[in-house]
Amino acid sequence: MTRVNLLTGFLGSGKTTTLLHLLANKPENENWAVLVNEFGEIGIDGALLANRGATLKEIPGGCMCCVNGLPMQVGLNMLLKQNKPDRLLIEPTGLGHPRQLLSMLSAEVYQPWLQLNATITLLDARQLGDARVVANENFRDQLVAADIIVGNKSDRWHESDRLALQRWQEQFLQGRPFVTTQFGQISLSLLDTPRGSPRPIPQPEHHHHAPAPASGIAALRLEGQSRWRRALNEGQGYAACGWIFDSETVFDTIPLLEWARLAPVDRVKGVLRIADGTVSINRQGEDLHIETYASAPVDSRVEMIHSQSSNWNELQSALLKCRLR
Known part of the structure; x- marks a missing residue:
C-alpha cells in the first residue's frame, strides 16, 4: 500500500520548504511521489520540487478539492497506476480546504491502495496575530483537521507571537502533538504517525474560483514563439x-x-x-x-x-x- 500524508498550512507557512527537507532525507530504497497544488496557474512549486528524487504531479489553478475533486482524482490515479509509490506526499494550496480531500483519500475505493497516515499542518505563530488570517475559514479548518501541528519559522517569532501561540494551544490543541521547528526541518518519523480519530471539519463555504485548467493537471506553458x-x-x-x-x-x-x-x-x-x-x-x-x-x-x-x-x-x-x- 502507498503511505499517504497530507501536508497543509496557510499561505507562507513553509510547506514547500518542508517538502524539500523531507525529499532531501528520503531513504534511497523508497519510491516517493509528490502531488502539489497551487492557487495560481504558473506552477512555481513544480519548478522548485523538480529533480528532487521523487515523481511530481502538479494541479495548478486553485483548490484541488473543488470541482468534485476531478483534477485531484486524475493526478492521484495517474501516480498510483504509473509509479506505484511507497509514499505519497500531498501539498494542497495554502488556500485549500481539507475536508473533501480527506474524505476522498479515505473513500472505500482507495482503501486497498492507500494507507492514510497523519495530516501534518504547519503554523507560523505570527499568523495568529493577523486578524485577516485568523478569520479565514481555510486557516481555521486546516488546524482543525490536523493530526500533528508543526510550529514552523520559530526563529522569526517574537515574544508576542509565543504568547499568542500559548493561548491558542490552551484553547485548540486538544492533546494533539505539537512540534516546534524552523526551515521545515521535521523528522521523517512523523510521516508514519497513524491518523488520529477523525474530528468534525466544517463544510467549506467557498466555491472554486475559476475553471480547472484544460489539461486538468498541467502547469502553464508558453505557446508558439511567445517569449x-x-x-x-x-x-x-x-x-x-x-x-x-x-x-x-x-x-x-x-x-x-x-x-x-x-x-x-x-x-x-x-x-x-x-x-x-x-x-x-x-x-x-x-x-x-x-x-x-x-x-x-x-x-x-x-x-x-x-x-x-x-x-x-x-x-x-x-x-x-x-x-x-
Missing part, C-alpha cells in the same frame, strides 16, 4: 498574478530581488534564470529567502498573491525592466 505570458487568478478573497518566460530570458539579479522585496503584495515565489544560473525567490510579508544555483532553469516563473487585486500592469512593467535579455 513570455501572464496568468491571473482570483478567489477566496485573494488574487494571484504570475508570469512565465522562455529559457532564453535572463534577469539582472539585483533589480529582480529589489522588485520582489518591494512589491506591495503578500506573497512572492519564483524560480528565474540569472547570468550565473538560477535564483529562487520566496517572500512572505517582509520575510525574503533566496537561493542561487549554478544550473539554468528550463524556464523562468514567478507569481504574486495578494489579499486584494493589485496593479498587476505596473508590477509587470517593473519586472520586464529587470531583464538583461
